[in-house]
Amino acid sequence: MTPIAFYAPLKPPNASTPSGDREMARNLIAAIGAGGAEVRLVSDLRLHDKTGDPARQAALRRRAADEVARLIPALGQDRPALWVTYHNYYKAPDLIGPAVCAALDLPYVQLESTRAKKRLTGPWAEFAQAAEAACDAAAVIFYLTANDLITLDRHRPAGQRLVHLPPFLPADGLPAASGCDGPMLSAGMMRAGDKLSSYRIIAETLAHLPGDWRLEIAGDGPARAEVAALMARFGNRVRFLGLLDRTALTAAYARAGLFFWPGVNEAFGMVYLEAQAAGLPVVAQDRPGVRDVLLPGDYPTPEAGPEALARTLSRLLDDPALRRARGAEARAMIAATHLRPAATDRFWSAVAPLLEPAA
Template structure:
């Protein structure tokens, strides 16, 4: 099987780490299982993060030139299908549908987002392109039921939607945590996306009993000073680890007792999968997307605020048997649904729907 893979927001070989890059790399690995040849079709990035009409017009013009080049490459390579990851109004797929049509091969998408409210306003041109690309897909794989809502609402009659649970780029589980170390929070330090979770963490820590607790924080970024200011009242109990690479973070999971991350504005959160694979119980808030990747009992409701999070942490830390039970449930769920073999099986089902085997 020979497949073309494309990520308009960020290619999988981009040098800058990010969640998008990690997911793209995992998708390539899952598609490449069992001897499938996966080609990176293009490194063309279509993202406009500011809503600039001139930027969008220029990117659309650049894409027209890229379509011709990629179509010729696809003919030589003998691609049998095209898969695009993360088509949405800020980074639409401007080349995949046209190349797939030129080569007369199936066009599929993974984690596409519908946003028809953007068809007017500063992203109108890109929103129209993203909608057109979504309409052209014969199959769309979605990560969460929250994502599926608008996809189902706006899907063309013949389009097939398939649930692809988020997954880790690994075949087996890592070594399990001993569950005897400090608590752990993991998140980049960015004002818009992650700072609200850090604010909730600080509010929660203030409600913990005056006992010998410790929290380690893995992550860094432009809002680090703000995060450090939030944690200043707990200086003796909070330790900053900075940004960690994959192996170092895996070791920290192994040494921790639980993961505490509220999950504000997380699509689902790869950190939850990583932590649970290592057997860490999770304390989070019950949010769309997040709830779909967490094992065990429902998490505290958002409206219950930091008080309920503090109660959940206190209960978990005071009951080692409960922590170990949660750890077993978490690892079992990850092994069944969120590793490469499971993802590869789902992707092959989708490809079979369009006659590619």
């Protein structure tokens, strides 16, 4: 099997705390490995500075230098064919991969990296410069959304390839399809910030929504009380499901009539892929990242407010045939471009030239 070195400076795939980054890293490892590779996590060193602390950045640089010194001889004896870094950006730059690859003459690629030239001054300046240098070192950068492509393309060095890798589900096939006859479903962690903002928009939208509707909410977290307070005025029309495991969440999608999540500052949102895989039509706002994973359609802008979301929901709630038609189209889109086999094919097609012996 082809050995592949894998590294995630923001959060390693073996981290104990669940997160979208951890799950995406695990999904990527599975997708790469499905192409016949042995994917090795070569380091679990986190290089994340959340607050812009120069002292922390200096300490992380020292730890990264020690890791480079460890990895060069270790990988020299057990040489991978390729190094893959997931999620290099100004708060978590790859301080390891470029140095190791330069020393061992290994091909270096990145997945879901972002550039932020505006961070080259300020508290993250040195980390931002390191992230830019790591981007420059990559032969291929896989981008997930059109929004990320903008700066990657603007600042890419000569010869670097930018390859679209659509966000994908870690599955080879689709789950059972919903009949689109049940309640609306929302799903998201309950925490302060963007997630709570999406819940606020949901509550504001429901206040404008006529008819005999029902909503189930999957999720939990430290802002549970705030979310419950937002929904209290709707009584038993809103049902809280709590934090669901994969089996229970799959069942929630299967019995739902549509999926509703505004998507405030979502990078793209795995829940949209999951809902559409189950054949649910989605109601969301037209936001960068989110629009990359939704079936093309007429989604309200954030500026249109909750009234526009309520009108979109009403059209779907009043028309079962429209719900099923949109859900079937979304399901077909997921099958074609957003499952693991498609991701595996795109990855290996792009990196295969890097693994060919020099002429």
